[in-house]
Amino acid sequence: MSTRDSRPGSTGGADVAGPLHGGPDDDYTPEQLAAMPREELDRLGARYDGVEILHVDPGPEPGTPVERRAVRQVGLTFALAGLAALAFVVVYVGSGWFLPDWHWEITDSGWSVLFTPLLGALMGLAFILVGVGLVLYTKKLLPHETAVQDKHDGSHFDRVTTGATLVGGLHDSGLARRKLLTRSLAFMGGGLGLMLLMPLGGLIKNPNKGDPLGTTSWAEGVRLVRDDGTPIRPGDQEPGSLETVFPAVPGGNRESDAPTMLFRLRPEQVDVLRPREGHEDFNYGDYVAFSKICTHAGCPVSLYEQETSRILCPCHQSMFDITQGAKPIFGPATRPLPQLPITVDDEGYLVARSDYIEAVGPTYWNRERI
Structure with missing residues (x-):
């Protein structure tokens, strides 16, 4: 199946010829499959796969107030997850402009007392917001379909129709036209990726830099x-x-x-x-x-x-x-x-x-x- 045909509206690989292995491939040639639109391939594959669709909820209509409100809710949740992840990074590096009294030492008061709790709270908040955003996205924006499917035989027909189904899922998700969601997802992904990479700095950093085991804070003139x-x-x-x-x-x-x-x-x-x-x-x-x-x-x-x-x-x-x-x-x-x-x-x-x-x-x- 061609990986280049993943854009909404493509055939999902139906234009790539393959050997016939019996079953539905005896009824449809690669050329016939390539000529069918994605929606028809999706329905055809479901029918030949023994899928019984029990219920279909298409989700909110594009451009309606209900959809716009749901998009804003999901986008805001993803953006907050990204902000929580970036706040984790700021606390981890102890940036002076954000926490002006920061010190890398244990004290009885001040921001440094909250260092570990802040890291745990911000990382946990970021992941919680990711989960909430995904739940909202699934419940409010994606089509809902209840179906029962039998085991398939893995033929060329199955590969082509499955590709169309996967591409249809991307199309139905609305990400291509919901720019707010794609931007908030990109922002959230960048923040989470940076958050997860930051602790690796402690593993990459050379612990012997400056000879820490061979030196102390005592120096000339220190009282x-x-x-x-x-x-x-x-x-x-x-x-x-x-x-x-x-x-x-x-x-x-x-x-x-x-x-x-x-x-x-x-x-x-x-x-x-x-x-x-x-x-x-x-x-x-x-x-x-x-x-x-x-x-x-x-x-x-x-x-x-x-x-x-x-x-x-x-x-x-x-x-x-x-x-x-x-x-x-x-x-x-x-x-x-x-x-x-x-x-x-x-x-x-x-x-x-x-x-x-x-x-x-x-x-x-x-x-x-x-």
Whole structure:
């Protein structure tokens, strides 16, 4: 069957000759079939296929107020589906002109709290509107026919008449003359296609761009702040104390690789301080800072025994000695805790001199910088 004959009013492939295989092909030659109009082929195919038509409702008359109202309803529904899909795209990319306070981070308030609910609601709304539009289109604009059909034999006659029936279905749908529907369908299809393609960006995007496992938010001049965002001066801590600090950047206290332990050593600890090679100037006076992420399995290291200068990981009991550059002295950890080089800025607040010079986290993340 010729695929070029799909326009309304064509024969649906009846003009293409084919071999005769018995049945109706014995009664009609390809030339006779090609000469018949599509409507007659449709009825003829139904009759030879053993189709009994029980009821026919042709649908609304073209150009009537009923048809125009139905077209507007269906077109509006499809257009709203396209708008919901495009809104999904806007939320997904976090466009600043649409959501001015957008941030790719978890906060207690603001648009970012609604990020996942908005994505789910907009995608669900788009698909619901598609379904509603298709139901309205089928119920209000398409002809309705109730028929019973017997099994056909798959002859050339069947192929030709079936092609005419399919083309007739396209003709009866009214899409060729209902421009509002075709435009709204095209708009909806484009929006839905873009919506479904957007999540693939997370799969296509290179997750290692910028060396995310080997870098953190710490950088030269970034202040050490408490969880509430207040900066720290060298005299704020008592000797022998520990305080968890974060980088003074937006959302720094929520970043999983940013927590750092700031120690103020006692005088006797300073006397026995033996930094690792290359880390001799990482401390500032009696202050040293080490990553809070255990190098064994990534648990938070938080138990400090100042009498023994040891830090204990509560998950698997790895122990690190801060007077020896936080080298592991017990337990499964085999790599020292990364040390953050620190100093003070012009206002006397503690700041980082750079990022960690080694990867933060479990040993399987330990690798050379790219």
